[in-house]
Amino acid sequence: MFYKWHVGSIAWILHRLSGVLIAFYLVLHIWVMSFLQKGPESFERVMHLLEHPLFKLLEIGLLGVVVYHSLNGIRLMVLDLGYGMAHQKKMFLAVVAVGIVLFVLGAIPLYPF
């Protein structure tokens, strides 16, 4: 039987997953930027490719991932400083609530359709 998921462990696994995704994005980003070396033309071509709606949708996904990782990162730092220990679950709910607001506000201008 699986060990029961609690708020803290859900926050932790999402933090890990988003961290891995951000690291993966960083590599991808550096790879895209490496086309700068190959002259303005090849860079233009890559940038044109990235105009595709699919990449815009992926960017919206990236926004969600970054927003969660940063807000929960703040939650973890506050907890590591010994504050709000008794309220860690409420703090997670705050992370989710503020995160959704920031995500929606940021996703609207990125939405390609």
Added chain:
Amino acid sequence: MEITFKILRFDPDKDKKSYYRKYTVKVEPGMTVLDGLNEIKWRLDGTLAFRRSCRSAICGSCAMTINGVNRLACNSQTLALKRKTIVVEPLRRFPVIKDLIVDMDPFFEKIAIIKPYLIAHSRGGSRERLQSPEDRKLLDEAVTCILCGACTSSCPSYWYNKNYLGPASLFKAYRFIFDSRDEGTEERLGIISDRDGLWRCHSIFNCVEACPKSLNPTYAIAELKKKIVTTKL
């Protein structure tokens, strides 16, 4: 009311792998999971092995995983679990000796690592070493730990790395480091500030959810992290 106990069993003499076995027990209000296990052992199947002693949540012998959460069998009311089937498993990541009995040696070895005794270089007087009520208050939670292992066995960091000291050991370290009479702080901080020490705590809070005494090892670990950072600065 009839409740099914689904118990993860393993006999090293007979079984290659552990397996679940079901028992149906008639449960009355007030019956704990431990009462249910006793009922099974005494009337249905004498081969079932589990540890128990005080049946009042102070000895820490009957910690096990009940419906996916670590608890003490003796202070878990069967009816309060609100399930027709109660799944009982040994504490995970601890080596199983037989059925629900796990080898606690690795757990107690990690308690021993942090030197769980008073270190005092200065000579004591002819009387006991006194402490102010405020200083004693810092230790209230830490001295309540019954060393049942529910926290360490619930910790994902421990599942991943068996060398991690774990919440119980770090909680014990806190108990001495924050004791105004103790003089071994530097020594102990050196021990726990290790790659297998407190930096493996990722504030997941499973230990807090699991603790049958409602203690907060994560808070103690955060205080220790702070102590290390402030002494190193």
